[in-house]
Amino acid sequence: MIFRSEIAESLTLKFAEAAGKRRSEGKEIISLGLGEPDFDVPKELINATVNVLQNSKSGYSSPLGLLPLRELLAGQFQELDSIPCRTNNVIITPGAKQSMQLVLMALLEPGDEVVVINPSFVSFIPQIYIAEPQSTVKVVDLDKSDFSLSKKDVLNAISEKTKVIIINAPSNPTGTIFSDEEINWIYNLAVENDFFIISDEVYKRLSFNDNDILSIGSLEKEVSRVFTVNGYSKSHAITGWRFGFMSFPETFTKRLLKLQQHINTNTCTFIQQAIVEAFEMDMSFLKDYNKELKRRASIVSSYLNESKLTLVNPDSGFFAFINISNTGLDSNTFCSELIKQTGVATTPGVAFGTNWDDHIRLSYAVKPDVLERGMKKLVEFSNSIK
Amino acid sequence: MIFRSEIAESLTLKFAEAAGKRRSEGKEIISLGLGEPDFDVPKELINATVNVLQNSKSGYSSPLGLLPLRELLAGQFQELDSIPCRTNNVIITPGAKQSMQLVLMALLEPGDEVVVINPSFVSFIPQIYIAEPQSTVKVVDLDKSDFSLSKKDVLNAISEKTKVIIINAPSNPTGTIFSDEEINWIYNLAVENDFFIISDEVYKRLSFNDNDILSIGSLEKEVSRVFTVNGYSKSHAITGWRFGFMSFPETFTKRLLKLQQHINTNTCTFIQQAIVEAFEMDMSFLKDYNKELKRRASIVSSYLNESKLTLVNPDSGFFAFINISNTGLDSNTFCSELIKQTGVATTPGVAFGTNWDDHIRLSYAVKPDVLERGMKKLVEFSNSIK
Numbered sequence: 001m002i003f004r005s006e007i008a009e010s011l012t013l014k015f016a017e018a019a020g021k022r023r024s025e026g027k028e029i030i031s032l033g034l035g036e037p038d039f040d041v042p043k044e045l046i047n048a049t050v051n052v053l054q055n056s057k058s059g060y061s062s063p064l065g066l067l068p069l070r071e072l073l074a075g076q077f078q079e080l081d082s083i084p085c086r087t088n089n090v091i092i093t094p095g096a097k098q099s100m101q102l103v104l105m106a107l108l109e110p111g112d113e114v115v116v117i118n119p120s121f122v123s124f125i126p127q128i129y130i131a132e133p134q135s136t137v138k139v140v141d142l143d144k145s146d147f148s149l150s151k152k153d154v155l156n157a158i159s160e161k162t163k164v165i166i167i168n169a170p171s172n173p174t175g176t177i178f179s180d181e182e183i184n185w186i187y188n189l190a191v192e193n194d195f196f197i198i199s200d201e202v203y204k205r206l207s208f209n210d211n212d213i214l215s216i217g218s219l220e221k222e223v224s225r226v227f228t229v230n231g232y233s234k235s236h237a238i239t240g241w242r243f244g245f246m247s248f249p250e251t252f253t254k255r256l257l258k259l260q261q262h263i264n265t266n267t268c269t270f271i272q273q274a275i276v277e278a279f280e281m282d283m284s285f286l287k288d289y290n291k292e293l294k295r296r297a298s299i300v301s302s303y304l305n306e307s308k309l310t311l312v313n314p315d316s317g318f319f320a321f322i323n324i325s326n327t328g329l330d331s332n333t334f335c336s337e338l339i340k341q342t343g344v345a346t347t348p349g350v351a352f353g354t355n356w357d358d359h360i361r362l363s364y365a366v367k368p369d370v371l372e373r374g375m376k377k378l379v380e381f382s383n384s385i386k
Numbered sequence: 387m388i389f390r391s392e393i394a395e396s397l398t399l400k401f402a403e404a405a406g407k408r409r410s411e412g413k414e415i416i417s418l419g420l421g422e423p424d425f426d427v428p429k430e431l432i433n434a435t436v437n438v439l440q441n442s443k444s445g446y447s448s449p450l451g452l453l454p455l456r457e458l459l460a461g462q463f464q465e466l467d468s469i470p471c472r473t474n475n476v477i478i479t480p481g482a483k484q485s486m487q488l489v490l491m492a493l494l495e496p497g498d499e500v501v502v503i504n505p506s507f508v509s510f511i512p513q514i515y516i517a518e519p520q521s522t523v524k525v526v527d528l529d530k531s532d533f534s535l536s537k538k539d540v541l542n543a544i545s546e547k548t549k550v551i552i553i554n555a556p557s558n559p560t561g562t563i564f565s566d567e568e569i570n571w572i573y574n575l576a577v578e579n580d581f582f583i584i585s586d587e588v589y590k591r592l593s594f595n596d597n598d599i600l601s602i603g604s605l606e607k608e609v610s611r612v613f614t615v616n617g618y619s620k621s622h623a624i625t626g627w628r629f630g631f632m633s634f635p636e637t638f639t640k641r642l643l644k645l646q647q648h649i650n651t652n653t654c655t656f657i658q659q660a661i662v663e664a665f666e667m668d669m670s671f672l673k674d675y676n677k678e679l680k681r682r683a684s685i686v687s688s689y690l691n692e693s694k695l696t697l698v699n700p701d702s703g704f705f706a707f708i709n710i711s712n713t714g715l716d717s718n719t720f721c722s723e724l725i726k727q728t729g730v731a732t733t734p735g736v737a738f739g740t741n742w743d744d745h746i747r748l749s750y751a752v753k754p755d756v757l758e759r760g761m762k763k764l765v766e767f768s769n770s771i772k
Binding site: 007016041049098106109126127254255257258263264267269 | 484492624626650
């Protein structure tokens with residue numbers, strides 16, 4: 001493939017590595033960088049995995065995924081997201097990123113255009129150019145005052161060559177949620193102009209108002225235009241396990257099957273078996289966790305009130321996307337100086353789009369006392385900038 | 387990406403699915419199709435995995451892999467394969483297939499040519515066209531009488547555009563091993579003509595004469611031209627776990643790192659941790675298993691002596707690549723009729739190259755009584771063809 005410069009090193013992981021290095025040198029690090037839930041993997045899932053390991057054969061699985069698990073996940077898409085997903089619409093991949101990569105490979109051809117809404121997840125644009133180096137990304141930036149969607153900008157970005165729009169709902173890094181009106185508008189635009197929609201919904205279960213989020217895939221009668229990507233990294237605290245899945249239009253079965261066969265063979269079979277076994281486990285702990293995340297978001301917000309940094313309050317997930325423009329520093333300088341002077345690790349906003357170099361991303365998926373110490377240092381640091 | 391027709395459904399998996407379907411319908415299947423070891427996952431590895439699951443955090447790992455595991459695998463490449471591999475030369479991927487896919491993505495650009503030696507692993511050619519649809523595969527077929535390499539044909543296949551040659555050593559499907567002389571000749575050819583070498587060595591630990599196999603990477607002073615792909619699917623019977631790794635020239639670190647970050651994030655962390663913990667386990671059982679495989683290969687051979695089918699005896703792995711040309715049937719017809727009439731599942735040779743439609747692949751990684759019943763039916767079936 002043509003290795004375009006946009007396929008850059010992931011800044012989130014790069015800063016995480018820098019923090020790890022500092023820590024290994026014995027220096028204190030308050031890590032507000034990477035996004036990993038701070039609750040333990042549910043015991044039921046651990047026990048199921050142990051049970052499968054000790055008692056089952058675990059050879060290759062069907063490339064699209066174990067049939068019973070595809071059935072269960074289709075049911076989950078229906079129940080939790082009102083997406084008309086059936087078993088044949090489900091593929092299970094090693095991580096949600098892999099679902100995204102495979103669908104982009106299946107969709108994109110030279111000359112195609114992809115609309116990406118920035119700030120966006122760091123891997124979207126690299127993944128597009130990995131899938132098709134001769135495609136073009138059309139970036140639409142959210143409004144800086146409230147992260148709302150500028151319809152005019154979206155209309156300017158689409159053309160006859162638009163193959164697909166990618167939305168991240170809820171959004172990493174902003175933690176905000178598109179309004180129902182925005183979701184309906186995007187859906188109708190896609191229908192009118194006949195392009196596809198990929199909706200990355202990995203943060204949906206970590207919403208502070210879970211019941212109210214409208215999945216764009218629920219607007220379809222059958223899955224035909226919308227690819228809905230999800231995974232258990234965030235909701236089950238198994239980031240390292242790599243477990244993702246996607247609801248996709250059946251017309252893409254052959255392409256996705258072939259790609260999966262030749263790239264992955266299958267997703268780790270015993271993890272799939274364990275998730276089947278633990279599927280009915282009690283997930284009500286998420287309610288408390290989301291309450292706690294909401295509380296922490298307000299801690300972040302109240303600290304920032306004493307600084308020149310500003311924040312659009314998040315409604316989901318564990319990230320605050322903070323505006324640092326009043327400091328006059330670019331985001332790389334801000335984050336580098338912050339970690340050097342205080343040991344607080346965050347992620348520069350420029351990782352999420354060139355136009356977001358006046359923001360930083362901060363994760364509050366950390367113990368509250370760590371968060372408070374980090375916020376104190378962050379505020380002191382930013383106030384010290386003349 | 388341009389979805390070329392060569393990115394076909396994997397015939398090995400397709401026939402395996404057909405067999406599974408027949409079985410689920412209550413019909414007997416003697417499955418000699420897929421290649422999965424028939425020994426259990428070593429207890430030490432299961433126990434280590436359980437221990438890690440119950441006692442460790444298991445978040446993201448460094449994209450290239452856990453540092454202690456990269457160190458151990460570098461040591462293993464040195465010790466078992468005499469490859470001058472250092473920690474910085476190792477990447478850990480979800481399956482050996484993923485290593486192959488990532489290196490092809492990192493290497494190939496439009497116009498590049500790749501030399502593939504057929505019969506070859508079913509995914510090589512699709513993976514090449516996934517990585518770079520505008521590359522060209524130059525196929526070199528082995529000699530049908532003894533699966534030896536025709537140097538003349540290799541010389542005809544290379545050109546100024548040759549970027550890399552892929553070898554599968556030992557070979558799936560033939561089970562044969564390149565001679566030291568052939569390996570040296572390929573290596574020198576690559577040096578003289580300045581192209582890369584990818585050596586897929588996943589069957590090396592299942593060799594009947596393990597000590598004698600020369601890894602092409604051992605001919606280098608430092609890793610600079612040869613990518614050596616390996617994994618534990620076959621040696622540790624963990625096909626479903628997806629654990630692969632590769633020794634690669636350090637100049638490719640950035641590209642491989644970026645691809646891994648954006649496609650995979652990392653290989654399942656707790657599996658990596660478990661392999662670290664179980665690394666020193668006793669692998670001497672492989673000696674007995676290889677003896678047993680050798681015995682089964684001779685069972686296959688002795689049955690075939692009573693038929694019009696012929697075989698070049700394998701020296702490794704668990705596949706026999708059988709010449710069916712005396713039956714006059716093409717391999718798809720042969721395999722379809724065989725499974726329909728007898729319930730014996732095998733894989734058509736055409737899956738391994740268009741020129742190998744007069745062969746079938748048979749796996750003897752099954753219990754000996756199953757193998758004997760399957761062979762009896764196979765011989766009866768082939769003798770019944772007029």
